[in-house]
Amino acid sequence: MKSPQAIEALGALANEHRLAIYRLLVQAGPEGRPAGAIADKLDMPASSLSFHLAHLTRAGLIEQRRESRSLIYSADFAVMNGLVGFLTENCCGGSACAPAASAKRKAS
Amino acid sequence: MKSPQAIEALGALANEHRLAIYRLLVQAGPEGRPAGAIADKLDMPASSLSFHLAHLTRAGLIEQRRESRSLIYSADFAVMNGLVGFLTENCCGGSACAPAASAKRKAS
DNA sequence: GCATCAGTTCGATGATACTGGAAATATCGA
DNA sequence: TCGATATTTCCAGTATCATCGAACTGATGC
Numbered sequence: 001m002k003s004p005q006a007i008e009a010l011g012a013l014a015n016e017h018r019l020a021i022y023r024l025l026v027q028a029g030p031e032g033r034p035a036g037a038i039a040d041k042l043d044m045p046a047s048s049l050s051f052h053l054a055h056l057t058r059a060g061l062i063e064q065r066r067e068s069r070s071l072i073y074s075a076d077f078a079v080m081n082g083l084v085g086f087l088t089e090n091c092c093g094g095s096a097c098a099p100a101a102s103a104k105r106k107a108s
Numbered sequence: 109m110k111s112p113q114a115i116e117a118l119g120a121l122a123n124e125h126r127l128a129i130y131r132l133l134v135q136a137g138p139e140g141r142p143a144g145a146i147a148d149k150l151d152m153p154a155s156s157l158s159f160h161l162a163h164l165t166r167a168g169l170i171e172q173r174r175e176s177r178s179l180i181y182s183a184d185f186a187v188m189n190g191l192v193g194f195l196t197e198n199c200c201g202g203s204a205c206a207p208a209a210s211a212k213r214k215a216s
Numbered sequence: 217g218c219a220t221c222a223g224t225t226c227g228a229t230g231a232t233a234c235t236g237g238a239a240a241t242a243t244c245g246a
Numbered sequence: 247t248c249g250a251t252a253t254t255t256c257c258a259g260t261a262t263c264a265t266c267g268a269a270c271t272g273a274t275g276c
Contacts, residue, residue, distance in 0.1 A: 003127060013118045013195070034253095045237080088188065089135075159224090220275090228265100241252100246249095
């Protein structure tokens with residue numbers, strides 16, 4: 001991942017509503033959720049939701065697919081992984097630095 | 109990590125200069141770097157740098173310590189790890205989802 | 217105490233982002 | 247084709263953020 005792309009992704013996540021949307025989609029997994037269900041769950045106006053979904057999509061964090069009348073959104077996990085890798089790149093000058101690089105993740 | 113804290117951290121990183129500063133400090137490791145050296149390396153006015161450093165500090169991503177006349181800044185890796193954990197929390201509803209949670213990191 | 221050096225705070229300006237109702241677009245069933 | 251449903255686009259008003267010179271603060275050495 002390159003710097004501009006990382007900034008785009010970070011900026012997209014740096015908002016209360018978009019972060020909630022993204023986490024909802026992360027938890028929903030690959031099957032995703034239709035826009036209406038998201039608006040319903042997070043209780044926000046359709047136009048605002050659409051604005052935020054477009055923002056996340058532009059950043060590459062989520063993907064859109066149509067299913068009949070509904071637009072289904074789902075998280076693109078590869079981008080998040082790329083982002084994390086970018087942020088910790090060359091951590092501690094390349095020398096071993098367990099505390100940072102071997103972060104415990106809820107990888108179940 | 110809680111949502112407001114995550115938003116703060118993401119917002120802090122979602123800027124060209126701050127991202128560059130943070131990555132510089134990540135690469136510098138625990139010993140960190142004095143503000144002057146950062147300003148020098150990234151070629152930015154002292155006041156602008158100070159603004160960004162304060163932003164990153166407020167978000168908890170970096171720490172400050174004084175060493176004689178210099179203020180040394182260093183990355184706080186624990187916060188980044190918390191952030192990553194928060195973003196991937198309950199990924200795919202808790203079921204195994206290798207593509208997301210087992211991200212390959214340059215953990216050397 | 218005074219000069220000097222390292223950084224921070226202040227303040228005004230310009231740019232960018234968020235919000236949400238109304239109107240437009242796309243899909244479907246009859 | 248028409249009406250209903252799902253969602254996006256448009257728009258303008260408000261709010262928040264970034265910039266950087268100048269003035270300020272804190273630490274050091276003589």
